[in-house]
Amino acid sequence: MLPSNMSSLSKLEYFVLGNNSFSGFIPSSLVMIPSLICLDLGMNDFSGPLEIGNVSKFVSLETLDLSFYNIGRGIVDLSFFSPLMSLDYLDLSGNNLKMSSTLHLPSSITSLALLSCNISEFPRFLETQTSLEYLDLSANQIKGQVPEWLWRLPALKYVNISQNAMSGFEGSADVIQRSAIYMLDISSNAFHDPFPLLPSDMNFFIGSNNRFSGEIPRKICEAVGLFTLDLSNNNFSASIPRCFENLHLLSVLHLQSNSLSGDFPEQSISFHLISLDVGHNQLSGDLPKSLINCSYLQFLNVEDNKFNDMFPFWLRLLPGLQILILRSNEFHGPISSPGESLSFPKMRIFDISKNRFSGVLPSDYFAGWSAMSSPVVYFEGQGRSFISYQRMSFKRLSSYHNSVGLTNKGLDMELIGSGFTIYKTFDISGNRLQGSIPNSIGLLKELIVLNMSNNAFTGRIPPSLLNLTKLESLDLSQNRLFGEIPPALGKLTFLARMNFSHNMLDGPIPQGTQIQTQDSSSFADNPMLCGVPLQKTCGGKEEARKQEQDEEKEEKDQVFNWTAAAIGYVPGVLCGFTIGFILTPYA
Structure with missing residues (x-):
């Protein structure tokens, strides 16, 4: 007070x-x-x-x-x-x-x-x-049309009329084009065709969640000053315009949830892209390899299309990539390359679920995923500047991560806003991956969601999962895992949802508050499992206790081994870079 x-x-x-x-x-x-x-x-x-x-x-x-x-x-x-x-x-x-x-x-x-x-x-x-x-x-x-006189205001540069019920613009088609507007947000209205002509020096245009249809107007490509273009959640069809190559400054391109089809043109990629979202369309062919030139790229979402390509290993060359969503396409082949480590140091959300990836994950697969291994501190501006409204506008528009669909705790969810800075997820479910789950998974200590279900993984559940102390959701269902559920998993206090069903697991279900509150369906179709919450009781308590002690010893050994591997990973990489740098002039 x-x-x-x-x-x-x-x-x-x-x-x-x-x-x-x-x-x-x-x-x-x-x-x-x-x-x-x-x-x-x-x-x-x-x-x-x-x-x-x-x-x-x-x-x-x-x-x-x-x-x-x-x-x-x-x-x-x-x-x-x-x-x-x-x-x-x-x-x-x-x-x-x-x-x-x-x-x-x-x-x-x-x-x-x-x-x-x-x-x-x-x-x-x-x-x-x-x-x-x-x-x-x-x-x-606000309903009806935007009045023509608005665009004649001599000083007007930033306009946000989003989340209303407006349907069109008074005046001629070029009424906005003749203005001095730099930023225009008309999202979440009922705007429909014709699409407005934009000034050539406009920096930000947000037209998502409206009723625009037909082809994306080629006239947009005349707005060569665009930094942000968001046309998501409309009814656009046909292909992505090749003339996007004229938008050299474009850093945010969001076209998700339309009916776009055909290949993604290589030349339509701006090298300044920070965020690209074309999810929920009907795009096909290969992922455009010109993305390798987008050294600032942080967010890439192509989910729910028809891309038919191998895993894009070349994406690991992008130093700032944080969010990669390839789910629900027709990607195929291995997700590991012999003799090469697949590391994404900045990766926080990795979702390649519901594709046709196959092969085995090498034992050191997770050794270079630094952002998922250690806490990352994000500094975001607190409050608003009461003088610099330009910065306030830009801050709103530079929150370029619109939304991403994830599966957490068995439910489909939409991740928006601050969730992008706190969520660490790894989802490879719904593929054809085989072999053992690498013990190096225990290095990803910041993971909140881990989903490896609906594959063909074999072997035992790695005891190194105990390291994932922040894990809230774990799904290993519908694989071919055998052996016991590691008793130490009962100590993961944040683990609110887990699913081990449809495997070949045996022995007693670990005791622990979180595990005991799970529905029996989380352990279904494992004939040799016993204990709460299943109806089948366990016998041989002394033998079970001995097995538990052996499991804990193995767990400690694995934690030590993979911590050492992680420590050795960084010097090895630095050494490789140094040798390459020395030898380059003589190549």
Whole structure:
């Protein structure tokens, strides 16, 4: 809570409390300080009415943020802020607003955020905002067409009208093209053909979740300044335009969930790509090998297409690749290369499930997957800058990971937002892989989801799984595994879901809270398994105890061996690079 009396702060100019957890009332003494230049109270948990009094006293106020202050506590009349003649930045998001037909706000406003304000009509007062550069009307209930006059505002550069019910644009087809817009987000509306023409120097265009259809317009390729192009979740068909080669600056290309078909043209790949998502289409042929030139690539999703190719081993040459989704295609062949280590040092989400991969995983397969082996600290900006709304806009658009479908705890789920920075998953289920599960799997200590089901793995369950102390979901079902379930798995306290069904396992099911709460189906079709939660009881307790002791000893030996292997891996790689560097001039 804030102190009740703040009148002594008579020379206070900046008061910024945004994005905290303050509660209670806003003292009237605060909002009566005439020297204030910036007042940011947004995104807190204040209660009661905001008693600003006579706002005409705020002759110096330039920045006012009251976002998400008045949720469920009445209506805020926008005309109340008309006397603030110096106002530059106004954020009233998350409040229930009232706007009269004669409303006028100060023409000095350059940034206006009214997202989630229960607005049902496009605000007419905006037509006189000649200084307006940034406008956010997202997450409202605005219907109809975007008025033609909006694009004639001389300073307007950033427009977000996503998550409404708008269906089109007033005026001619080039009404937007003649504007000075740099960023336009029209996602999650009901926009349909014709597709708008875009300015050549536009940087960001988000048109996802609409009703556009037919071929992707080749006119898009004239917007040569595009950094981000998102056309996902529409009804586009035919092939990916070859003219995308003109978009040399493109770093984010999302075309998922359309009906695109044919091969992916090699020349359509921008070498500046950071994120490429073409999942849920009907693309076929090989994965374009020109991706090898995308040295900044972090996110690659081609799931649920008809790609028919070998595993793209060349992707390991991309130094920053973090998320690779190849699931539900027709990829085939081995996923390991004899004599070469397949290492993805930055990889956090690896999903190649539901393909036709085959072969055996070598014992050191997981030795070079550093990001899954040790914690990675991510530093993300906290809060918002109340002055630099350009950075706020860019931050929203640079969160380029849209969504990814995963299987966790036996359920299909969609991973969005912050999940990309915390999830570590490895899914190779639904393939034809054989041989033993490498003990080096125990090196991936940061894994949350491990799914190796629906393959032809044989041998015993590696006791090194005990190292995966953060594991929440483990699925080894529908393989040919035999022997006991390692007793130490009962000590993995985060392991909420596991599935060992349809194997050839035997012996007692380990004791442990997490294991005992599993449904019996998680152990089904293993005739020699016994113990809770199955109905079959176990005998020979002394023999079982001896086997458990032998298992724990083997487990400790494996942990030591693979830790040593991991330690030796990095110097070996460095040594190889050094020798290669020395010999190169003589090659």
